[in-house]
C-alpha cells in the first residue's frame with residue numbers, strides 16, 4: 342500500500358486531503374507543521390510527502406530542504422498559493438517533484454500523486470525482482486527486462502537463444518533460466534561448441550558405440566543422452582560447422598538421436614539453451630548458419646545488452662566486485678574514489694562486465710591505500726566503439742593507466758598515441774575521407790595529410 346504524508350497548518354485542508362486520498366486507496370498520515378512531519382518521517386517510511394508552502398514556523402520550503410538532505414529519494418509535492426508562482430519555481434529548483442497551486446481540482450492532485458509514486462514503486466519493483474537473481478548484478482531497466490523474461494520463459498520447455506557481446510553475462514543468464522526451470526534439480530549439461538574439433542563433435546553431442554572409430558574403446562553417451570528430459574547448454578553455437586548444424590537440426594526435428602556407429606535411434610527430449618556472441622542473422626545472410634536451425638533454437642531470442650548500454654549498473658557492479666576481491670585478497674578496500682568512478686562511467690567497456698571485473702580485480706590487487714584511486718585502474722587503451730556514433734570524450738586515463746605510466750613513457754609518446762587514435766577515429770567515422778576527417782578534427786587538410794603520413798596511417 343502506498344503511504345502519503347500530508348503537511349498543512351490548516352486543519353480543514355489536512356482533513357479534506359486525508360478523506361479524499363484515503364478514498365483513493367492510499368494510506369495517509371498528516372502533520373500540522375514541518376517539525377512534526379520530520380518526526381513522523383523518522384519513524385515511518387513514506388512514499389510521498391505533500392506539503393503546503395506557507396506555514397507558520399518551518400516553511401514548506403525549509404521542510405523540502407530537510408527532506409532532500411535526509412531522504413533524497415523521497416518525492417515531495419508542494420502546494421502553493423496561486424498568487425505566488427515564484428515559490429513554485431523555487432521549490433522545483435530545490436528538488437520538489439512537482440507543485441499544485443491552490444485552489445486545485447481533485448483530478449490534478451490525483452495525477453500528480455500517481456506520477457510521483459509510480460516512480461518509487463517502479464524502483465521498488467526493480468529492487469524486488471533483481472533480489473531474485475542475486476548472482477546477476479543489475480537494476481537497470483535493461484536488466485529488469487531480462488529478469489522478467491527469464492521468469493516468464495524459464496518454466497516453459499521452449500528453446501532459448503541468448504545472444505550478446507562477449508562478457509555480458511550470457512552464461513549467467515543461461516544458468517538462471519535452468520535454475521527456474523521445471524528440471525532445475527537435474528544438471529544443466531554444458532558444451533562449448535568452439536572448443537571441440539568437428540570429428541569429435543558428433544560423438545560429443547550424440548554419443549558413439551564401441552569400435553565405431555579408432556579410440557572408441559567403449560560405448561559413450563553424448564550430450565543429448567546425458568541431458569535427456571533436462572537442459573543442455575550449447576555455448577558459442579555460432580561456431581558449429583555446417584555438417585554438425587545439419588545433424589543437430591535433424592535431432593531437434595525428429596526428437597531422436599543415433600550414436601556414431603550405432604544402428605538404433607533413441608528418443609530424447611532436451612531443452613536447449615544456446616548462446617552466441619555472433620549476430621546469427623548475419624551468419625545466415627553470409628551462408629554460414631542454417632536458417633531452419635536458427636528458428637528451432639531461437640524460439641525465444643534473448644539479447645543481453647552490452648555494459649555501455651546500461652552504465653547505470655556500473656556502480657553496483659563495482660561495489661559487488663570490490664567486495665568480492667577485497668575478501669579474496671584479504672584487503673580492506675570497500676570504496677572507490679569519485680574520480681575513479683567518473684573514469685569508469687566514461688569508459689565504454691569493449692569487454693563488458695568481464696572487463697570491469699578484471700579492472701576491479703587488478704585495482705584491488707594494486708591499490709596500497711584503502712580506496713581505489715584512478716591510478717590503480719588499468720583500462721585497455723582508448724577505443725572507439727563502432728556502435729557508439731559520438732566521439733567518446735578523451736580521458737587521459739584511457740591512454741595511460743596512471744601518472745606513473747605517463748612519466749615512464751614520456752609526454753611525447755603518449756601525445757603521439759593520443760593523436761594517432763583521434764586520427765584513426767576520424768578516418769573511421771568518415772569512411773576514410775581525408776577531407777572530412779580533417780574537417781572533423783578542425784585542422785587543415787595539409788596538416789592532416791602530414792600527420793597521417795608521419796604515423797603511416799594510409
Ligand SMILES: Nc1ncnc2c1ncn2[C@@H]1O[C@H](COP(=O)(O)OP(=O)(O)OP(=O)(O)O)[C@@H](O)[C@H]1O
Nearest residue numbers: 476477478506507508509510511512513618694695
Ligand atoms: N550482471 C553480472 N553480475 C555479476 N557478474 C557478472 C555479470 N555479468 C557478467 N558477470 C561476470 O562476468 C564474467 C563473464 O560473464 P559470462 O561468462 O556470463 O559472459 P558471456 O556473455 O558468456 O561471455 P562470452 O561470450 O565471452 O562467453 C563472469 O565472470 C561473470 O560472472
Ligand SMILES: [Mg+2]
Nearest residue numbers: 511512576616
Ligand atoms: Mg560465455
